[in-house]
Amino acid sequence: MLTSAVAAVPVHAKEPQRTALADDPHLSLLKRSLNLLTNQKQFSFTAETGYDSVQEDGQKIEFGSRRRLIIHRPDRIRMESHDRNGHQLQIIYNGKEISFFTPRDNKYAIKSKTGTLDDFLNHLVNDLKVQIPLAQVGYKNFAEIAMKDFDTGFKVGESVVAEILCDHLVFRNDQIDFQIWIRKSGDPLPVRWVITYKNDESQPQFWVQFIEWDLNPRIEDSTFTFTPPKGAERIQFAPLESASSQEMEPLKREEQP
Amino acid sequence: MMTLRPLLSAISVFSVLLLFMFFIPDTEARGRGGKGVSRSGHASSGSFRGVKHHRPAVHHRPAAHQRARHRSVRVGIRLSPRSYNVLTCRRTIIIHRGITYYGCGTVWYNQVYYGGQVTYIVVATPPGY
Numbered sequence: 001m002l003t004s005a006v007a008a009v010p011v012h013a014k015e016p017q018r019t020a021l022a023d024d025p026h027l028s029l030l031k032r033s034l035n036l037l038t039n040q041k042q043f044s045f046t047a048e049t050g051y052d053s054v055q056e057d058g059q060k061i062e063f064g065s066r067r068r069l070i071i072h073r074p075d076r077i078r079m080e081s082h083d084r085n086g087h088q089l090q091i092i093y094n095g096k097e098i099s100f101f102t103p104r105d106n107k108y109a110i111k112s113k114t115g116t117l118d119d120f121l122n123h124l125v126n127d128l129k130v131q132i133p134l135a136q137v138g139y140k141n142f143a144e145i146a147m148k149d150f151d152t153g154f155k156v157g158e159s160v161v162a163e164i165l166c167d168h169l170v171f172r173n174d175q176i177d178f179q180i181w182i183r184k185s186g187d188p189l190p191v192r193w194v195i196t197y198k199n200d201e202s203q204p205q206f207w208v209q210f211i212e213w214d215l216n217p218r219i220e221d222s223t224f225t226f227t228p229p230k231g232a233e234r235i236q237f238a239p240l241e242s243a244s245s246q247e248m249e250p251l252k253r254e255e256q257p
Numbered sequence: 258m259m260t261l262r263p264l265l266s267a268i269s270v271f272s273v274l275l276l277f278m279f280f281i282p283d284t285e286a287r288g289r290g291g292k293g294v295s296r297s298g299h300a301s302s303g304s305f306r307g308v309k310h311h312r313p314a315v316h317h318r319p320a321a322h323q324r325a326r327h328r329s330v331r332v333g334i335r336l337s338p339r340s341y342n343v344l345t346c347r348r349t350i351i352i353h354r355g356i357t358y359y360g361c362g363t364v365w366y367n368q369v370y371y372g373g374q375v376t377y378i379v380v381a382t383p384p385g386y
Contacts, residue, residue, distance in 0.1 A: 053298040063296050085296075089373050105375045107368065130373040133303030149305045175306060197300055204300035233357065238340065238371035238378055 026155045026169050027147070030180060033188040034143035044070040044217035045210055049133055052204035060202055070217055071138050074116050076224045079132055091132070092226045093120045098128075099226035106232045116140070127240050134208060149173055158184070161191050162209070175199055189213045340376035341366070353383040360386065 037043065050064035065083040075095030082088045090101040093113070098120065101108040113123060117138045124130050136142055153171035159181060160166065166181035177196040183189045194207045228234065349360035359366045359377060365386070366377040 049303065051298065051300040051303070053294075053296050053301065055295055061294060063301070087374070091373075100370045100373070102370075102375055107370075107375050109370050128373075129371065131302045132373075133301070136303075136305075146305050178305065195300070195303065195305065200300075204298055206300045206303045208303070234355070235368045235370065235375065236356070238369040238376070 024153060026153050027150070027171075029155075029167060029182060029188065030153070030169055030171070031143060031147055033180070033182045033190055034146055036187060036189065037137050038140065038143045040071075040073075040215055042070075042072040042215075042217060042219065044068070044214045046212040047134060048209045048211060049207065051133075051206040052202070054200065054202040054204050058202055060204060067132075067134055069134060069137070070219070070223060071117070072219060072224070073140075075120070077117055077120065077135075077138055078223055079135060081132070090226075091124075091130075092224055093117075094224040097226075098123075100237070101226065101228075101232070103229075106229070107235050108226070108228050108232050109235050109237050110226065111237055128237060133206065149176075150178065162211075164191050166191050172198075187213075187215065340369075340371045340378045342374065342376050344377055351383060351386070358383045358386075 046066065046068045048064065048066050050062050052060040053063055054060055063084060065081045067082075068078075068080045070078040075093070077091075077093050079091045080088070086104060088103050090099075090103070092099045095116075096112065096114060097110055098113045099108060099110045113120060115123075118140050121135055121138055124132065124135070136145075139145065150171035151173045153169060156168040156170055156179075158165060159168040161181045165184045167184055169180050169182065171178045171180075175197070177198055179192075179194040179196075180190055181192040183191055190208075190210055192207070192209050194205055196203055196205050344359055344361055344366060346361035351358050351360070356367060358380070359368070363382070365380055365382050367380045368375050369378050370376075371378065
């Protein structure tokens, strides 16, 4: 937490200067980068992600996916993930409806849901039990939430990632170590980040390599409208666990495919 | 030679059975993560907090004791959200009011999205079955 912030220790300093994290210039650089996203009315990015799955015997195996997100605040998002094992998932929310589509199964589901992007993301995680890494950037107060999580931080130095000159910053709290590479020229967009879950004995990591950012993506009517492909079968979402006493209701006649 | 013929025949049958045992595809254990390999882990969430996220429990197939338990549950009430990513039984498939039902013995399933994947969950028996 910011109130219990310890020191920010520049790696190049011979005698580390202890400053409150809230006043640290490196934190403000991170803040500037994250605020750029939260203040942006619309943006899109493509990213390659990977994570360690720790097996029962301690062996770490990496899985991952390519993800593309298009966000249009306050209430629209399109997410596409393509896992390395071939599983694909497309999720669209347009302030009125949520749609899921999995091309490999050729199945889809649609349900009504109104509200903001925050409402949708909470519904996605808490009710539909879907973890979408990086979707948290869609939260209105994403920057604020992320900043509260760090106790210490410092700048490692300049670093070139994917031929882009970046500032390499590191932050930590009692649960994670966070590294981020922020583009030095132009908009301070994140180029890469790595999260290490250090309390786990195997210290698994989650990493993201941002491949393409667009702060002014071309959005068409179809971007946030799901049209079922020919032959796709409509199925339902699993009943919410909070509604476990309810029956599994068949589709209403007018909703039938 | 005449007495050896039944013995040779038995050995050849046994060999075929052995081959079958070793090379039959293990369809029951077929999962999206591959047999014996877990894809889960809290690092998969990409969360900035270190809290552990538990992915929905997806089971490869209904076990015999689970099937027995399901039979005893009152028809018409949705059961627990236990889900399976594949059904290995000999399925009966029917469509009722636009929904596809998959029957394994007396237990019926619907495909639903659970945790972002298409899975099977146990549902009430469709009318007439």
